[in-house]
Amino acid sequence: MIAPALGFSGDRPSLTAPIVVNPMDGAIAPTPIEFQIAQQLNFNVDNVRPSRGRAGGFSRGNACFENAMEALSPVALVPLDTSTDFARLRVETTVDAQPTFYVFLPEMDKSPEFAELLIFEQSEDNMEAIVHSQTLPLPQVVGAGSIPINIADDFALEMGITYRWTVEVLCSLEDRSSNVFAEGWVERVEPSDGLSAMLAQSEPELYPELYATAGHWYDALEALATLRQRNPNNPTLQNDWAGLLSSVNLGDIANYPLLNPVLNPVFPIPERPTSYNVDATPTVGG
Structure with a gap:
């Protein structure tokens, strides 16, 4: 059995406060290889933060899956902690003010044209406020795949703030509760001097x-x-992609294709509240 080309690993202790990732401070020496990355990442995590009311980072309604309830569900491409009864999401870091999020979309009974990206910031009084929203056209293709979600130019993550992001697939505008969505957590941090060098x-x-x-x-x-995306037929890159996703418990979707990026058109959607009480959300696995 060939080891994953690129992987994330590490301890996942108690489910308590938001995790704190300790990025490497020193210089990084690249291995003398063309690209087949053979090492496993030692991903150090102090704590694990559960997904707010969602097991495995997704919620599945009936509007998109009227006749295919056994199919795969939409899911954010973020590491899952499966060491407990319900898969949990960790707060993952980025050095980019406008990172790209990735969401796997299965083949659905309906062909929705749009999705909505929401980014939330949590306050000290345990409320979540929407700090960014945008509507996205979905690629009109047959079959399942992972799509990149690019944040619009008018928003940037602030340093050191933990955000929750969701992508809702708008199969129904009349009954938003019947739609499906995927979610993840992100925090922007400064890159170490060694990484920058x-x-x-x-x-x-x-x-x-x-x-x-x-x-x-x-x-x-x-x-x-x-x-x-630059080398879609490169088998080494395909293996690296599959190895990376498999190493974070996303092996079920590791071999599906990457779809084209989505843009940000003007599209009216029903108004929604601008803040939410975090305690009012369902419990994990509910």
Whole structure:
């Protein structure tokens, strides 16, 4: 059995406060390889933060899956902790003010044209406020795949703030509760001096390994996705992608294709509240 080309690993202790990732402070020495990355990432996590009311980072309604309830569900491409009864989401880091999120969309009974991206910030009084929203056209293709979600130019993550993001597939505008959505957590951090130095002197083929070694999930995933989009028929990159997703418990969707990016058109959607009481959300696994 061939080891995953690129992987995330590490301890996942008690489910308590938001996790704190300790990115590497020193220099990173790239391995002398063309691109087949053979090492497993030692991803250090102090704590684990559960997904708010969602097991495995998704919610599945009936509007999109009227006749295919046994099919795969939409899911955010973020590491899952499966060491407990219900899969939990961790707060993953990025060094990018506008990271790209990735969501796997299965083949659905309906062909929705749009999705909605929401980004939430949690306040000290346990309320979540929407700090960004945008409507996205979905690629009109047959079959399942993972899509990149690019944040619009008018919003940027602030340093050191933990955000929750959701992507809702708008199969129904009349009954939003019957739609499906995926979610993840993200925090923007400063890159270490060592990481910045190595990125400046390395070729893009090494970016996924550098980001992964530093513990920045979103940046490692985006760097590898960019290489795959430029070289869609490269079997080594396909293996690296499958290995990376499999190492974070996303093996079921690891071999599906990458779809084209979505843009941000003007599209009216029903008004929604601008803040939510976090305590009012369902419990994990509910």
